[in-house]
Amino acid sequence: MPPMNEDETKLIRESLYKQNLELARLYKKVDELNHELETANEGQADLLHIINHQIKGYMTKARYVFDALLNEPEYGPVPEAAKDIIGQGYNSVTEGVNFVQDFLTSSNIERGTYTYQMEPVDMKAVAEQASLAQEQSAKDKGLGYELRIGEGDYNMNGDKQQLSQAVRNLIDNSIKYTPTGSLQVSLEHNGNKILFKVKDTGVGISDELKPKLFTKGGRDKDSQKININSTGFGLAFVKGVAEAHKGRVWAESAGVNQGSTFYMELPVK
Amino acid sequence: MTTLDQIAGKIIKEQELIIGPVAWYEAKKVRGIHVIDQGSGTISIENGNAPDVINGLVMKYEDLFGRASREVCRDAAAKLLGGLTPSEVPSSLR
Numbered sequence: 001m002p003p004m005n006e007d008e009t010k011l012i013r014e015s016l017y018k019q020n021l022e023l024a025r026l027y028k029k030v031d032e033l034n035h036e037l038e039t040a041n042e043g044q045a046d047l048l049h050i051i052n053h054q055i056k057g058y059m060t061k062a063r064y065v066f067d068a069l070l071n072e073p074e075y076g077p078v079p080e081a082a083k084d085i086i087g088q089g090y091n092s093v094t095e096g097v098n099f100v101q102d103f104l105t106s107s108n109i110e111r112g113t114y115t116y117q118m119e120p121v122d123m124k125a126v127a128e129q130a131s132l133a134q135e136q137s138a139k140d141k142g143l144g145y146e147l148r149i150g151e152g153d154y155n156m157n158g159d160k161q162q163l164s165q166a167v168r169n170l171i172d173n174s175i176k177y178t179p180t181g182s183l184q185v186s187l188e189h190n191g192n193k194i195l196f197k198v199k200d201t202g203v204g205i206s207d208e209l210k211p212k213l214f215t216k217g218g219r220d221k222d223s224q225k226i227n228i229n230s231t232g233f234g235l236a237f238v239k240g241v242a243e244a245h246k247g248r249v250w251a252e253s254a255g256v257n258q259g260s261t262f263y264m265e266l267p268v269k
Numbered sequence: 270m271t272t273l274d275q276i277a278g279k280i281i282k283e284q285e286l287i288i289g290p291v292a293w294y295e296a297k298k299v300r301g302i303h304v305i306d307q308g309s310g311t312i313s314i315e316n317g318n319a320p321d322v323i324n325g326l327v328m329k330y331e332d333l334f335g336r337a338s339r340e341v342c343r344d345a346a347a348k349l350l351g352g353l354t355p356s357e358v359p360s361s362l363r
Contacts (some may be wrong), residue, residue, distance in 0.1 A: 015333035020287045021337055027286075 049107055056100040059093050064092035102165070106233045109240035110216055110239070116159040116244055123266070124154035125196050126164050127187045135173040141175060144182030152189030156268050158245050163266075166241040169234040170198045172261050181248030187207045199261040205253035213251055214239040238264060270311065272352040273319040276345075276362075277302060277326060278310035281347035284330055284338065295333065299325045320359040327361035 004012075048215045062194045069075055078086060091126025094138040108114035174183050188195045205213060207245040235249075242249045247266035253259065277296075283293035296302050298311035305311040314322045330338040339361065346362050 009335075010335075013333060013338070017288065017334035018337050021341065024287045 001268075017054045020250070036140055045107070049104070052103055052107075056097060059097045059100065061250050063090060063097060066093060087225070102237065105162070105165075106216070106237040106240065108237055109169075109237065109244065113245075114240075116157060116162065118157050120155060121158045121160045121163060122155050123158075123163070123196070124149055125215060126160065127154075127167055127196060129168040130164055130171060131185055134168060134175065138175050139185055141178070143175065146182070146184050148184070149188040150186070150188045152254040153268075154187065154189060154194055156194060156266060158266070159241070162241045163245070166238045166253065166264060167196060169238050170264060173234050174198045174200035174260070174262065175204060177260070188215070189268075194266045194268060196266070197261060199259070203260075204256045204258040205251060205260050206256050210251075210253075214249055215236045235262075242266065270313070271319065271344050272349055273323060273357070273359075274314055276313060276359075277323055278312040279345045279349060280323075280330075280342045281283060281312065281314050282310040283341055287338075287341065288334070292330075295329055299329050302326060310311060320357060323359040324361045327359070 066086055069078060069086050071084070089155065093164050105114060127149065128149070135145045135147070171183070171185060179202065183201075184197075184199040185197075186197045188197070203236045214235045216233060239249045244265050247264060249262070249264050251260055251262045253261070272347040281292050281296045284296075293307055294355075295302065297304060299322065301314055303313045303315045303318075305313050323329055327339055327342045331341060350358055350362065
């Protein structure tokens, strides 16, 4: 091939410049669209936050009404035939209030507007209490359930309520995504760290889901087929709580239908 | 920093988005361009008539990359030209 002359190299240089210019313009456009999308998402999140606050208000009032009907003598005795349906209403609304509260707390944690109430906490007691309620849910579903707590001191400084919720979320997540088999829940004290672990024989974690597992809304495309109430907020909440305590969360799975192990590690001091 | 200093910096930064570090390599060859801080695009025009130095910078890019590069220079400078009197505007940017 003969060497190129000056005109030919200039032509190639100019052509490459035009291509780069086009790419730079496209990049700028994508950047602008990303910015617009972020702004729109923030607006939507704000709106969702306000709506959830309102819903929580209405539901709290409804719960009060059910509670008053059942327990306040001034409304007279509740007919025996109505007690069950009013009780169901009360339980359902209570679940709804808790669900919305989780969403709001998770959202506040993500926004950095949540104030943690730090105090001395015994993580052993937290794990045992959370486990007590969740064990029944697992057994109701026909799953095996085991809690193991190793020797050691599990006292740390933290927000007891949020740590309890994080532990409940991790166990609850495994129960929901384990159709058959069992859960092994454990608490260990290694050096200056407390490790809470939930190992299940459930649906596992796909490679696609792994990077977004602990992010807000981070759920699999099939998540709602298995767990109809999947919000994708439960694990994001756990991550927010762990990080607020200078800890970390992670999960391991050999793949789909291979089970999963979820970890929450918290420093003692 | 004068408006013409800012225009020179803006032009080079804009060219950098398209051709990368070559934009700075070529700009430094233009007589009168003194780079103070490449990261922030801070330029000082020294030793010469500032509009002529800008013309030299625009011509440098145009010689290498053709007419399209002159349009990029004009777009980059457009918002800053309002700070100049008509006689101060470099001919390459009119």
